[in-house]
Amino acid sequence: MDFALNDDQKMILELVDEVSEKEFAPRADEISAKGEFPAENIKKLTELDLFGITIPEKYGGLGMDYLTWTLVSERISRACTTTGLIFGTNLLCTYPLLQFGNEEQKKKYLPPLAKGETLGAFALTEPEAGSDAGNVQTTAIKEKDSYVLDGTKIFITNGEVAGTYIIIANMDRARGPRGLTAFIVEKGNPGFTFGQHFDKMGLSALPNVELIFDNCRIPSENLLHKEKRGFRVAMRTFAAGRIGVGIGALGVAEAAFEKAREYSKERVQFGRSISSFQAIQHILADMATGIETAKYLLYRAAWLLDQNEPFEKISSMGKLYASEVAMKVATKAVQVFGGYGYTKDYPVERYMREAKLFEIIEGTSEIQRGVIANFILKE
């Protein structure tokens, strides 16, 4: 087993660390408090070519592996959870395009995504369909050389800011998952508009938006993969996306842990730093152990993906574990800060609110356990 980073990865991470620490971390509190889309940060990611890491050179990317992408995403998320999630969500658009797109679709859609000129998004979730992915009510009807989409998607990350959307619609609602079909829809397509921006517990600067399809006609060449094979597209995309969501959770955990560690050494009670008390030491030890464990599950999932080996089980485990570690670490970080931790003067309360999201998106913890159980009982 080789846990060493190669020279390219070290060089890239050094740059990403510098930018994250100098540009993203100092503004994370403000971005979150104002709830404004961090356009400046996204511009920086674009200038650095980070959106193109996993996209082959022939489509305008850098042709590097998912492990490098994962390591980069971890750095960004640690500095600014919102920026990390916007970055990570892009993968939910580029990955299915690469896996299921035909040559024309890749040539058309990937280069602007690789350059960061366009952001990507993926939409399955509806009021009646999330965990129950097969229950998608949005319909797609084939009419000559086009498809007509009707329905509403909710909570869609990068909604409205993204230019390219992978939309899961149903061509045969009676057949549930077997009717699902994936489409590529561009922002500005007639009949495709944006509704409500959801007001959330945390991550208020992260766009989570309602997408409305009202007699939205798209050309038939925008069918992604095959008709009624959209369930597979969605499941594969989620499996890869779980690495990205897991690494976002890990970033929050690392940030919360670091703040708790620093604070415990500075905070004096009973005449000594609270880090000298075993009660606090054990909290910190558990935090660090959880983070380290989650990290290697996620790195391994990314590595398996790079080797073209089955990665879905491990990515589910990584997402499940990292998100629960993030929630525990953030909650305990607030505890280490005591009363101050509950105030908005310190970022740990923000981490706690942010961490909760990760146990829900991209498949809840309950769904992950179901996925993992399915895998292990079949083995």
Added chain:
Amino acid sequence: MRIIVCIKQVPDTEELGKVKINPATNTLKREGVSSIINPFDENAVEEALRLRERKGGKVTALSMGPPQAEEALRKTLAMGVDRAILLSDKAFAGADTLATSYVLAVAIKKIGEFDLILSGKQAIDGDTAQVGPGIAEWLSIPQLTYIRKLEVNDNKVRAERVLEDSFEVVETSLPCLVTVTKDINEPRYPSLRGLLKAKKEEIPIWSCHDLSVERKRVGADGSPTQVIKIFTPQPPGKGEILSGEISEVADRLIREIKKRKIV
């Protein structure tokens, strides 16, 4: 436009506290201290790249230093300069600003025709601000120093030059040398594409043999400046804060000033 940017590798400012002086040689001990591009020189690189983006042309980065200065040049390649050349030779060691500007000027002549030479206003280690002007003198071209805004139109250069509490607008014609302040721009980060490309790039090293230099003008031999001693100044003693009634404090202040012969 043919632009040459002169850069210097210096110890990292954020680690300056760690920089120690070797009392025997009167030089800095650089072991364990990471190196960066002199920050003002990064502004010069950025300005060169912006000029090239507007007017086309080629940017060459040039540095004189030990072999490890290659790392600083590689960063300029990652930022987007077209080529980088390192001037390195044991014979260049111990150079003062005169000998340094001489070698850089000879190298610039070897590079050939140019329109503009850019560099930072000074290096954050030596703080002399003399190498830029020195190069201009060796090449007999006009120099604009401490520039915070630069416009180049055809052959004309118009610039804002920072003074102590104001600025002046100055003009000259190409070719010329310009040194820049921090306010002129915000240097870009290298891109991933730039980093990966720069890693593979060849950086030629020019030594004494590659340059038609007069040996007596380079290195310690060519340097009229001799460093007698380098030392860290003692921090001034703790200040004293007077408190109490205003008239009483004023009286005591006057007494102290008289006693210490400050006025």
